[in-house]
Amino acid sequence: MGNNISDVIENYIKSILTDEKQNLIEIKRSELAKHFECVPSQINYVIRTRFTVEKGYLVESKRGGGGYIRITKVRHADHQELCDQLIDHIGRTIDQRTGKSVVLRLLEEGAISKREGNMMLAAIEREVIALPVPAHRDTIRANVLKAMLTSLKYKT
Incomplete structure (x- = not known):
């Protein structure tokens, strides 16, 4: 089968x-956990790691007896709006995993080609930004990604 429970839950949602x-x-977290015969913390993990802002989702959570998780798929009017949102989200630093999610989101939304995506991923690789201090690497990665996103906004 090959799919782990996290993949199954993500695909279901x-x-x-x-x-x-x-x-x-x-x-409802509890109903989903019952459906998949797993603990509610498994549902939390999937939502926290697979339904993030950079992947195009907003998540609101209300705890308690009548608690629920509200997941919204963000749709953008155009690629310029998408780039603006991602630039705002990146901030001053970004780790490699989150940077990769940003590039995959651009691909999913059709804002970049597969070739452009591969070039962007290559540019933000840990081995390419070979600095001894991770914080410096994450700052440079953020600056590089924001520069690429800014240039995409004005792509002709």
Whole structure:
């Protein structure tokens, strides 16, 4: 089979968003955990790691008896708006994993080609930004990514 429970849960949530052609779903953590026969913390993990801002999702969580998780798939009017949102999200530093998520989001939204994506990923690799201090690496990665996103905004 090859799919771990996190992949299965992620695909299930994404399929609801896709099948119902809606940008927003509300799910109960406990019901989802019961459905997949897992602990609620597994659901939290999937939501925290797979439904992030850089991947195009906003997550609101209400705890307690009637608690729910609201997941919204962010849709942008155009690629310029998407680039602006990602630039704001990056801030002063970004780690390699989050940087990769930003590039994959651009690919998913059709803002860049696969070739451009591969070039962007190569430019933000840990081995390419070979500095001894991770904080410096993350700052340079953020600056490089923001520069690339800014140039994409004005792509002709």
